[in-house]
Amino acid sequence: MSQIPANNPALKSWVxxxxxxxxxxxxxPFGVVKSENLPPHVASRIGNKVIDLKTLHVLGxxxxxxxxxxxxxxxxxxxxxxxxxxxxxxxxNRLSKLFxxxxxxxxxxxQHVVQVLIPxxxxxxxxxxxxxxxxxxxxxxxxxxxxxxxxxxxxNALLPNWLWLPVGYHGRSSSIIISGxxxxxxxxxxxxxxxxxxxxxxxxxxxxxxxxxxxxxxxKPLGESISTAEAEDFIFGMVLLNDWSAxxxxxxxxxxxxxxxxxxxxxxxxPWIVTLDALQPFKVDGPKQEPEVLSYLKYEGQxxxxxxxxxxxxxxxxxxxxxxxxxxKYMYWNMAQQLAHHTVNxxxxxxxxxxxxxxxxxxxxxxxxxxLELSWKGTKxxxxxxxxxxxxxxxxxxxxxxxxxxxxxVRIGFGEVSGKILPAKN
Amino acid sequence: MSQIPANNPALKSWVxxxxxxxxxxxxxPFGVVKSENLPPHVASRIGNKVIDLKTLHVLGxxxxxxxxxxxxxxxxxxxxxxxxxxxxxxxxNRLSKLFxxxxxxxxxxxQHVVQVLIPxxxxxxxxxxxxxxxxxxxxxxxxxxxxxxxxxxxxNALLPNWLWLPVGYHGRSSSIIISGxxxxxxxxxxxxxxxxxxxxxxxxxxxxxxxxxxxxxxxKPLGESISTAEAEDFIFGMVLLNDWSAxxxxxxxxxxxxxxxxxxxxxxxxPWIVTLDALQPFKVDGPKQEPEVLSYLKYEGQxxxxxxxxxxxxxxxxxxxxxxxxxxKYMYWNMAQQLAHHTVNxxxxxxxxxxxxxxxxxxxxxxxxxxLELSWKGTKxxxxxxxxxxxxxxxxxxxxxxxxxxxxxVRIGFGEVSGKILPAKN
Numbered sequence: 052m053s054q055i056p057a058n059n060p061a062l063k064s065w066v067x068x069x070x071x072x073x074x075x076x077x078x079x080p081f082g083v084v085k086s087e088n089l090p091p092h093v094a095s096r097i098g099n100k101v102i103d104l105k106t107l108h109v110l111g112x113x114x115x116x117x118x119x120x121x122x123x124x125x126x127x128x129x130x131x132x133x134x135x136x137x138x139x140x141x142x143x144n145r146l147s148k149l150f151x152x153x154x155x156x157x158x159x160x161x162q163h164v165v166q167v168l169i170p171x172x173x174x175x176x177x178x179x180x181x182x183x184x185x186x187x188x189x190x191x192x193x194x195x196x197x198x199x200x201x202x203x204x205x206x207n208a209l210l211p212n213w214l215w216l217p218v219g220y221h222g223r224s225s226s227i228i229i230s231g232x233x234x235x236x237x238x239x240x241x242x243x244x245x246x247x248x249x250x251x252x253x254x255x256x257x258x259x260x261x262x263x264x265x266x267x268x269x270x271k272p273l274g275e276s277i278s279t280a281e282a283e284d285f286i287f288g289m290v291l292l293n294d295w296s297a298x299x300x301x302x303x304x305x306x307x308x309x310x311x312x313x314x315x316x317x318x319x320x321x322p323w324i325v326t327l328d329a330l331q332p333f334k335v336d337g338p339k340q341e342p343e344v345l346s347y348l349k350y351e352g353q354x355x356x357x358x359x360x361x362x363x364x365x366x367x368x369x370x371x372x373x374x375x376x377x378x379x380k381y382m383y384w385n386m387a388q389q390l391a392h393h394t395v396n397x398x399x400x401x402x403x404x405x406x407x408x409x410x411x412x413x414x415x416x417x418x419x420x421x422x423l424e425l426s427w428k429g430t431k432x433x434x435x436x437x438x439x440x441x442x443x444x445x446x447x448x449x450x451x452x453x454x455x456x457x458x459x460x461v462r463i464g465f466g467e468v469s470g471k472i473l474p475a476k477n
Numbered sequence: 478m479s480q481i482p483a484n485n486p487a488l489k490s491w492v493x494x495x496x497x498x499x500x501x502x503x504x505x506p507f508g509v510v511k512s513e514n515l516p517p518h519v520a521s522r523i524g525n526k527v528i529d530l531k532t533l534h535v536l537g538x539x540x541x542x543x544x545x546x547x548x549x550x551x552x553x554x555x556x557x558x559x560x561x562x563x564x565x566x567x568x569x570n571r572l573s574k575l576f577x578x579x580x581x582x583x584x585x586x587x588q589h590v591v592q593v594l595i596p597x598x599x600x601x602x603x604x605x606x607x608x609x610x611x612x613x614x615x616x617x618x619x620x621x622x623x624x625x626x627x628x629x630x631x632x633n634a635l636l637p638n639w640l641w642l643p644v645g646y647h648g649r650s651s652s653i654i655i656s657g658x659x660x661x662x663x664x665x666x667x668x669x670x671x672x673x674x675x676x677x678x679x680x681x682x683x684x685x686x687x688x689x690x691x692x693x694x695x696x697k698p699l700g701e702s703i704s705t706a707e708a709e710d711f712i713f714g715m716v717l718l719n720d721w722s723a724x725x726x727x728x729x730x731x732x733x734x735x736x737x738x739x740x741x742x743x744x745x746x747x748p749w750i751v752t753l754d755a756l757q758p759f760k761v762d763g764p765k766q767e768p769e770v771l772s773y774l775k776y777e778g779q780x781x782x783x784x785x786x787x788x789x790x791x792x793x794x795x796x797x798x799x800x801x802x803x804x805x806k807y808m809y810w811n812m813a814q815q816l817a818h819h820t821v822n823x824x825x826x827x828x829x830x831x832x833x834x835x836x837x838x839x840x841x842x843x844x845x846x847x848x849l850e851l852s853w854k855g856t857k858x859x860x861x862x863x864x865x866x867x868x869x870x871x872x873x874x875x876x877x878x879x880x881x882x883x884x885x886x887v888r889i890g891f892g893e894v895s896g897k898i899l900p901a902k903n
Contacts, residue, residue, distance in 0.1 A: 183650060183651060184649055184650050184651050189734060203733075210732055210733060212666075212675075212729055212730060212732065215666060215674070215675050216666055216675075216730060218730070218733075218734055218737075219734070219737050220646070220647070220734035220735050220737050221646070221647035221648055221649055221737065221741070222647055223610055223647055223824060224609060224610050224650075225609060225610050225699075225824070225825050225826065225827050225830070226699055226823075226824055226825055228699070235699075235700040235823050237822035237823055238821060238822060238823075239821060239822045240638075240641060240642050240771065248641070248768065249638075249641050249642075249771070250771075251771045251772065251773055251821075273651075273652055273654070273661075273742075273743070274661040274742075274902065275902075297822070300822070303638055304638060304642065304644070305733070305734075305735075306636055306638065306733075307629075307636060307644075307731070307732075307735070308615060308644055308645070308646035308731075308735040308736065309646050309731075309733070309734040309735025309736075310734065310735075311644075311645050311646055311647065312818070312819070312821070312822040312824065315647070315822070315824045316699075316700075316822040316823045316824055317699070317823075342674065345666065345675070345676075345677045346677065347677055392738070393738070395664060395665060395677075395738070396663035396664060396665045396723070396726070396738040396741070396742045397652075397661050397663055397664075397742045397743075397902075398649060398651070398652055398738065398741045398742055399651050399652055400651065401651050404651070476700065476701075476823075
């Protein structure tokens with residue numbers, strides 16, 4: 052039987068996939084898992100089962116693909132990603148075929164199935180990528196406008212360069228952590244009283260930032276640029292990103308060189324990297340860009356993605372309250388434009404770089420992607436289901452972000468990125 | 478014969494060291510070299526000879542030290558550095574003993590000497606470290622004041638936070654290159670006419686920044702801080718850093734999140750890492766800090782270093798002109814304060830992180846560490862020895878920075894960091 056395209060809604064797997072699962076056969080994301088008996092290795096996922104790629108390779112199911120066992124028997128996706136876009140696409144297509152209900156090869160070999168599929172509850176997710184450089188953009192017009200209104204001139208909220216280029220800055224790689232790892236409330240210099248000198252104290256205005264991020268393949272050599280037309284060939288996949296922010300530290304430190312300690316204490320990512328290939332069906336038009344962008348930022352076709360996003364706060368011993376519903380499609384600058392801009396000066400990207408979208412705020416107050424905006428700088432506290440209120444994030448709060456795309460009955464999800472706040476250290 | 482301390486001025490080597498060499502036996506820096514016959518491996522240097530540490534290990538001269546052959550038979554210093562401060566200090570002390578003129582072991586074994594010592598002209602220097610995160614500070618009061626006077630309010634040149642904390646920001650690791658590699662003039666958005674929209678063009682105001690940088694050992698886990706008293710235990714050594722800057726791109730892009738494409742097209746470092754141990758004799762008092770700093774930034778003893786710095790421009794087919802003489806001791810914030818500040822929020826550092834000082838400008842106009850300041854924004858062109866003038870760096874110019882410390886007849890130098898500017902690509 053010939054192969055059905057990997058994104059085809061008609062494709063069904065012989066592995067049971069619960070309705071509403073983020074991981075149907077059309078997804079097949081990549082990650083790194085470990086278990087009691089096994090050191091970290093590369094995996095994919097279908098329904099509630101982890102697909103052990105190392106074992107698949109050992110059993111010969113990945114024949115005629117340009118991968119070696121060592122590409123999967125390792126603690127990061129980088130060796131696999133080093134093989135490039137076509138190789139990884141072929142690998143996903145192979146997985147799609149192996150798990151297609153019309154394909155008997157693996158399906159009928161019960162002994163192999165038991166070895167290859169691991170219940171998700173039996174593994175622990177690991178940091179999937181050894182991240183080289185981390186860049187964060189600022190590409191939501193609504194977010195930039197909200198911040199500008201609160202901290203600068205409400206009449207000129209958007210700074211002069213904002214509509215001309217995707218503003219971005221470099222972040223910290225060392226403190227990127229995986230979903231589920233707790234975050235210690237940072238300490239630092241804050242200036243609660245404008246008339247008084249700064250003090251050293253625990254952050255009082257701790258915030259999340261709802262973002263997505265994309266992860267790159269190896270790019271071009273230093274000195275060369277990637278065009279908007281080429282950009283998606285260099286993008287491996289996407290994750291959810293919570294770019295934790297200490298607003299009071301940020302306010303005092305950020306002029307003139309940008310945020311530093313306000314951000315670099317932690318950034319959390321979701322563990323499964325959803326390939327850009329799996330997201331192709333969810334492409335949509337981006338917002339109209341006015342003024343017309345400079346030629347290196349022009350693009351053809353649809354390069355925005357319809358990805359629904361939600362943020363929840365789960366207080367200690369409490370239940371989740373949904374506090375935000377946004378969508379990645381609201382972004383003014385798309386990923387191809389971000390990558391073209393990032394490399395237009397010759398800056399090189401490497402396999403495993405992480406590029407964050409910036410906070411994804413939508414047009415309505417319930418779609419803002421940070422507490423700063425949702426509570427409007429603390430002036431409009433949010434009501435939790437347990438009756439408490441939040442201006443910013445409290446100790447013990449678990450912040451959970453979820454994201455998924457939905458079309459023609461197919462749901463491609465990211466799972467979640469969560470992180471619980473621990474009290475500041477003495 | 479018992480061992481003379483590695484920094485003792487009386488120490489002499491049996492290897493000939495030219496007078497005025499940057500690399501007497503008191504230096505013994507670390508780097509990575511390769512040659513026609515040999516893949517990259519770890520080395521030290523004395524006079525005009527490279528010390529092949531891989532061969533020293535094979536021949537048994539590094540016995541009873543916690544290193545394996547693979548720590549030296551590799552293309553970066555990271556495995557060696559992973560062994561920590563004490564191990565690297567013991568290694569330098571061992572080298573000091575082996576090359577001491579009073580120690581016969583290696584000296585008297587001509588066959589071994591020929592294998593271990595390679596003329597510098599026979600090797601090519603490689604990037605010494607696999608850099609994790611790159612942070613750049615902004616710690617020269619004179620530089621920050623000059624920039625503030627030119628671009629902001631001359632009456633309030635120093636921003637309110639500057640005297641309270643060592644302002645810093647994250648830079649780009651992927652585009653850090655080694656001395657001698659050329660730099661392509663970047664293109665980007667600039668706004669030559671304030672009344673007109675931005676244009677896309679080659680940078681017109683290309684600049685260097687005279688900096689030093691330090692490289693770290695593994696730090697503490699995420700969430701913990703390093704105190705000023707502990708900081709130097711986490712510092713491996715120092716290099717010269719030219720943090721190339723596109724001033725016109727910077728002016729347009731940097732608000733509100735800091736410099737991005739104006740910096741990340743290239744940063745050049747010198748190839749030999751001079752250990753902090755070798756620099757101990759050159760410690761001096763730092764500038765008085767007023768207002769008194771917050772407690773986590775207080776320190777005891779001398780934590781500034783007297784390192785003389787020079788910048789030269791060598792036009793295409795022309796001779797060098799010295800354009801700047803500065804000193805690392807002018808920095809307002811020392812490295813221990815920078816590291817304490819960087820980690821006070823729990824941010825973790827890793828083996829191989831690079832932390833730049835920021836432009837090192839001194840108090841006099843000939844000690845300013847950038848063309849921006851030396852030519853005062855282009856209003857005071859510099860005269861070259863060949864009769865031409867410079868407001869900023871021209872295509873074909875080779876920018877060379879040199880640095881050394883001098884005391885009691887001992888000169889501990891860094892060699893140089895150089896980079897020639899190639900024309901922008903079409």
